[in-house]
Amino acid sequence: MSWIDFPISDKRSWARGAMLLAVVVSAASCGGGGGSYTMPPATPPPGADVEAPAVVVSAPANFASGIPAGMLTFSATATDNVGVASVEFQVDGVAVGAAQTSAPYAVSVDTNAYASGQHVLRVRARDAAGNQSGWTSVTVSFGGSRTQPAGFTRNANYIIGLNAATAFAQAPDGRIFVAQQGGAMRVVDNNGVLLPTPFMTLTVDSNGERGLLGVAFHPNFAVNQLVYAYYTTASGGTHNRVSRFTANGDVVVPNNEAILVDLPALSATNHNGGAIHFGADGKLYVAVGDNANGANSQSLATPLGKLLRFNDDGTIPGDNPFCTTQGNPACAVWAYGLRNPFTFAVQPGTGRIHINDVGEGTWEEINLGAAGANYGWPNTEGPTAAAGITGPLLAYRHSATNPPGTGPGGFFTGCAITGGAFYPESGPFPAAYRGSYFYADLCTAFVARLDLANDNATYAFGAVSGNPVDMLVADDGALLVLTRGNIVRFSSP
Numbered sequence: 415m416s417w418i419d420f421p422i423s424d425k426r427s428w429a430r431g432a433m434l435l436a437v438v439v440s441a442a443s444c445g446g447g448g449g450s451y452t453m454p455p456a457t458p459p460p461g462a463d464v465e466a467p468a469v470v471v472s473a474p475a476n477f478a479s480g481i482p483a484g485m486l487t488f489s490a491t492a493t494d495n496v497g498v499a500s501v502e503f504q505v506d507g508v509a510v511g512a513a514q515t516s517a518p519y520a521v522s523v524d525t526n527a528y529a530s531g532q533h534v535l536r537v538r539a540r541d542a543a544g545n546q547s548g549w550t551s552v553t554v555s556f557g558g559s560r561t562q563p564a565g566f567t568r569n570a571n572y573i574i575g576l577n578a579a580t581a582f583a584q585a586p587d588g589r590i591f592v593a594q595q596g597g598a599m600r601v602v603d604n605n606g607v608l609l610p611t612p613f614m615t616l617t618v619d620s621n622g623e624r625g626l627l628g629v630a631f632h633p634n635f636a637v638n639q640l641v642y643a644y645y646t647t648a649s650g651g652t653h654n655r656v657s658r659f660t661a662n663g664d665v666v667v668p669n670n671e672a673i674l675v676d677l678p679a680l681s682a683t684n685h686n687g688g689a690i691h692f693g694a695d696g697k698l699y700v701a702v703g704d705n706a707n708g709a710n711s712q713s714l715a716t717p718l719g720k721l722l723r724f725n726d727d728g729t730i731p732g733d734n735p736f737c738t739t740q741g742n743p744a745c746a747v748w749a750y751g752l753r754n755p756f757t758f759a760v761q762p763g764t765g766r767i768h769i770n771d772v773g774e775g776t777w778e779e780i781n782l783g784a785a786g787a788n789y790g791w792p793n794t795e796g797p798t799a800a801a802g803i804t805g806p807l808l809a810y811r812h813s814a815t816n817p818p819g820t821g822p823g824g825f826f827t828g829c830a831i832t833g834g835a836f837y838p839e840s841g842p843f844p845a846a847y848r849g850s851y852f853y854a855d856l857c858t859a860f861v862a863r864l865d866l867a868n869d870n871a872t873y874a875f876g877a878v879s880g881n882p883v884d885m886l887v888a889d890d891g892a893l894l895v896l897t898r899g900n901i902v903r904f905s906s907p
């Protein structure tokens with residue numbers, strides 16, 4: 415890779431890019447006729463200290479669980495060839511206390527400030543010459559039943575009275591549309607009132623996991639009033655369908671459904687997928703389950719078990735990764751090897767996609783969306799290094815490891831990953847929460863945070879009652895969790 419195409423927009427590469435630039439400039443100034451030039455390593459003055467300290471967490475123990483409410487002593491042991499100057503302490507990537515400059519190195523952590531569940535405690539040491547260790551950490555679980563961090567408000571009854579909700583989306587004007595499995599699309603107005611009259615009521619097959627499963631607004635909704643829905647219809651043989659509707663205020667324009675995509679006939683009533691969102695590229699992404707037949711997920715001859723990508727009118731973009739002949743089902747495939755991607759999310763600004771794939775008996779997955787990626791199902795599930803397979807960013811188990819907390823996913827367990835929302839880089843949540851990815855589990859009803867800035871470590875953020883099915887960050891910066899019956903609102907001043 416030449417220095418010219420070095421990705422200097424990548425912040426992590428900035429320092430290296432600058433260094434390479436310096437090498438090129440100095441080589442050119444030598445007047446040498448090309449050839450490679452390697453910068454000699456900087457030679458420290460004789461006797462200088464170039465050795466970083468070593469540091470470990472001494473308490474609490476790695477994988478300690480049920481840590482009681484109250485003050486926790488968080489301590490570290492640090493050594494250095496010359497002398498330790500300071501030790502820094504973090505909980506979930508946020509400094510706690512000032513850096514400690516003399517042994518014993520310890521701070522107090524008020525566990526009441528954190529939601530119950532998993533947290534990651536990190537330490538790092540520095541010497542007088544400025545040499546710094548890396549962060550070392552322990553993963554622990556705080557006991558109790560705290561349902562949000564200190565400083566956050568959880569309103570469990572922000573919206574009540576939904577009936578078998580499956581998905582929701584917020585319009586640019588602030589209204590929230592909620593899909594109910596039985597076919598009704600409900601509207602929460604800008605006063606936070608669930609309107610009694612649905613936006614529309616579709617005739618659906620709602621057996622098992624079928625029904626009205628997805629809703630999205632066109633990126634230009636403010637002008638064109640277009641609303642998209644994913645639902646199971648019995649018309650012409652039971653199958654899932656994506657249609658486009660036009661809004662007239664809080665109700666649909668009658669008789670104007672535009673059927674965009676009719677997916678293959680269903681046999682099973684489960685694994686329907688159903689999430690739909692517009693990407694940053696203006697394309698409509700549609701998550702489709704494998705219809706309880708894993709072989710579908712690896713076959714490019716069927717749209718089942720895939721993340722599909724369409725133009726806003728339902729036609730297929732010619733630049734999809736497997737599109738060679740329009741009309742071939744492979745044309746619509748953007749990524750494959752998925753089992754039941756019930757939810758996925760698009761990061762504002764960047765367009766990064768996280769696909770939440772509901773697993774079988776052992777694992778739940780968060781996958782980083784990529785054109786052409788194969789996420790492995792049914793040949794692999796959970797963490798994998800298999801050739802040609804894109805392993806998950808995060809996987810958590812259905813049952814605890816022995817001892818609990820060890821292995822991928824740590825202390826988090828569940829039955830089906832649902833929801834998922836990127837918190838923007840700005841907003842009322844404290845800085846450490848911004849840029850994080852939030853997700854939830856249908857059965858254990860935790861709300862967790864994936865820390866994209868810290869190697870995808872994951873922490874407990876909160877919990878809800880009921881069964882979470884979807885999640886979004888509202889335009890006021892609150893995190894909303896949709897359960898089958900309610901919308902729960904987490905806010906921070």
Ligand SMILES: [Ca+2]
Nearest residue numbers: 465494496541
């Ligand atoms: Ca040293």
Ligand SMILES: [Ca+2]
Nearest residue numbers: 789790791796
């Ligand atoms: Ca997988």
